Amino acid sequence: MLIHAIVTNPAIQWDVIRTYLFDSSITHGLVVTLELTALAMLIGVSGGTLLAIMRLSPNPVLSSTAWFYIWVFRGTPVLVQLLFWNFLGALWAKLSIGVPFGGYLGLSDGGAFWSQDTNKLIPLFVAALLGLGLNEAAYMAEIVRGGIQSVAVGQTEAAHALGMSQSATMRRIILPQAMRVIIPPTGNETISMLKTTSLVSAISLEELLRAGQNIYSRTFQTIPLLIVVSIWYLLMTSILTVVQYYIERHYARGANRVLPPTPLQRLRGLLGRRPKPANGESDVVPGLEGGGHL
Known part of the structure; x- marks a missing residue:
């Protein structure tokens, strides 16, 4: 009854939804959303790994700096x-590189070698x-730190006993062993970041949600455009979920003797066909190698 009512x-x-599903504004917003997601996660993962290390x-300056960064960026919305970031120009009209405190030293142009308008x-x-x-780097730092700490201390001691440096050991x-713990979160x-990009509509950047808002502000067809946006978000998160599953399965090879079946293998099992053996194991039932009956 619910499906029928919808x-x-x-x-x-639904005719309006079909009309705007592949509208140029919507597809442009989709591309911006994907770009933001990929680049923000790249910054988050690389920055988070550095912050976790x-x-x-043991250096108190490094650990305190990382703790302060995580405290600030996790503690504010x-x-x-x-x-x-959008109104940074209200604090500093120009950003420059030059001699520190050059203005107080009486240097020309404040001792700046390079200067640029902040808004540009x-x-x-x-x-x-x-x-x-x-912001993502602060969260990824804790995820990576948890993954690193999940590796037994003996692994580090053994690597140092072999003469490996701290960086080579890491x-x-x-890190390769910590990936099994790091990948799922x-x-x-990443899926959360895809949806969080909708917040940038608050600073008027035309991503997927803002594109929908711009259209329904002209046509007053609010619900159809919100459904269009939701369909694209659902499609993208579904694809990311499948990709995440296969990445997790890849890094589970060192921990599980038998890998979990893939979605295709599960489907074959539901259709009555035995899934193709994963990881090279035999499909012969133990004890029936000679062709006996179960």
Whole structure:
């Protein structure tokens, strides 16, 4: 009855949904959303890995700096951070590189070698990218730190006994083993980031949601456009979920003797066909090698 009510409800206007599903504004917003998601996660993963290593460092300056960064960026809403980056020009009209305190020393142009207007240097897309990526780095730092700490201390001791440096141990021994713990929450963060990009509509960047808002502000067809946007979000999150599953399955090879079946293998099993053996194991039932009956 619910499905029937949705399909037959004239207020939903399925013809309008079909009209705008592949509208140029919607597809452009979709591309911007995907770009923001990919670049913000790149900043988040690389920055989070660096912050996690700093946080675990015995150097108090590095660990304190990482802790302060995580405290600030996790403790303030991402929407507030987006607004700060968007209005950074209100704090500093120009950003420059030069002699520190050059203005107080009486140097020409304040001792600046290079100077640029803040609003030109940080346009809307860059402001959105910085707000999303730097915030994500704080969360990824804790995810990576948890993955690193899940590896037994003996692995590090054995690597050092073989003469490996700290950086080589982290790169070749610790991080590959930590990936099995890091990947699942990272996949969730990627899916969450895809939806969090909708917040950049608050600073007027035309991503997927803002594109829908711009259309229904002219046509007053709010519900159909929101459904169009939701369909695209559902499609993209579904694809990311499948990709996450296969990545998790790849990194589970070292921990599980038998890999979990893929969706295709599950489907074959539901259709009455035995799934093709994964990971090279035999499909012969133990004890029936000679062709006996079960």
